Amino acid sequence: MPLALSVVIIAKNEQGRIKDCLESVYGWADDIVVLDDESTDNTRAIAAGFTDKIFIRHMELEGKHRNFGASKVKNDWIILLDCDERLTDDLKKEIADAVKEGDPKIAAYWAPQINYIGDVPLNHGGWSNPHIRLYNKNYVKWSEADFDVIHPGLKFTQGYRGGNLKAKTIHYSFRNVENFIAKINRYSTLEATKWYLDGRKMPLGKAMWRAWDRFFRRFIAKKGYKDGYYGFVAAVLSGFHEFAAYSKYREMKEKGYYINDLKAKV
Numbered sequence: 001m002p003l004a005l006s007v008v009i010i011a012k013n014e015q016g017r018i019k020d021c022l023e024s025v026y027g028w029a030d031d032i033v034v035l036d037d038e039s040t041d042n043t044r045a046i047a048a049g050f051t052d053k054i055f056i057r058h059m060e061l062e063g064k065h066r067n068f069g070a071s072k073v074k075n076d077w078i079i080l081l082d083c084d085e086r087l088t089d090d091l092k093k094e095i096a097d098a099v100k101e102g103d104p105k106i107a108a109y110w111a112p113q114i115n116y117i118g119d120v121p122l123n124h125g126g127w128s129n130p131h132i133r134l135y136n137k138n139y140v141k142w143s144e145a146d147f148d149v150i151h152p153g154l155k156f157t158q159g160y161r162g163g164n165l166k167a168k169t170i171h172y173s174f175r176n177v178e179n180f181i182a183k184i185n186r187y188s189t190l191e192a193t194k195w196y197l198d199g200r201k202m203p204l205g206k207a208m209w210r211a212w213d214r215f216f217r218r219f220i221a222k223k224g225y226k227d228g229y230y231g232f233v234a235a236v237l238s239g240f241h242e243f244a245a246y247s248k249y250r251e252m253k254e255k256g257y258y259i260n261d262l263k264a265k266v
Contacts, residue, residue: 002029004077005077006077007025008069008078008080009083010066010081010082012037012038012059014043017083018046022046024087025081033055034053062148063142063148066080067142067144077134079095084171085113085172086169088168088170091165091167091169095109095134098163103163108162109163110164111165112165112169113131113170114128116172117174118176125223125227125235127218130165138157140154142155145198146197147197149193150191187241188245189245192249207245207249214238214242218238219231
């Protein structure tokens with residue numbers, strides 16, 4: 001019998017990956033919601049083979065998008081997935097135990113993940129840091145602040161807290177190096193926008209330190225070198241993300257670039 005658990009999957013033009021994502025939870029959870037960000041491919045048609053709860057909605061702010069998804073589920077506990085993520089059997093068992101027998105004051109759970117570049121796993125370099133995987137909609141809400149254009153914060157009802165799971169999510173985060181660079185281009189723009197909108201001070205010296213520190217921590221301190229050449233690639237591009245974000249942040253302040261485009265989209 002399926003578990004009384006809701007899964008919210010966020011998608012946009014993911015016809016090549018959404019089927020595998022859905023198959024990793026279909027028949028295990030009794031409620032699947034797909035939030036489709038106006039896909040122009042066959043994403044919705046594929047999803048329709050697994051659920052009839054498909055909502056077409058432009059994603060303005062990620063936190064607002066996630067809260068909308070939470071409003072459409074039938075259960076209290078929610079698993080949040082992107083189309084490039086897969087739940088393993090070990091993680092599903094751990095999630096089921098947490099929902100049924102967990103500490104009643106824990107309202108959200110973080111789980112580590114295995115990130116990939118293509119078919120190469122990044123087992124080192126800090127790429128397995130925990131990400132939120134499961135939460136109770138009654139005690140946890142996502143921030144909808146204007147500056148939360150990337151990685152929105154969480155708001156817990158007073159008296160509730162988070163916990164950690166041990167099993168890992170499989171995350172096919174980068175199809176290849178080209179896709180890695182494309183994601184850096186997108187996310188560095190969002191990072192710069194967040195700095196700009198929340199009034200953060202980011203001088204050149206601090207930005208250069210962040211870029212070097214990100215590379216050093218990925219490749220040396222967290223032993224990304226053990227992943228060979230792709231561990232080096234991941235560390236270099238991770239550091240470059242910081243430099244790219246700073247460069248765009250500076251353009252925003254000096255020339256107003258990106259901000260008008262962002263306003264036009266929302």
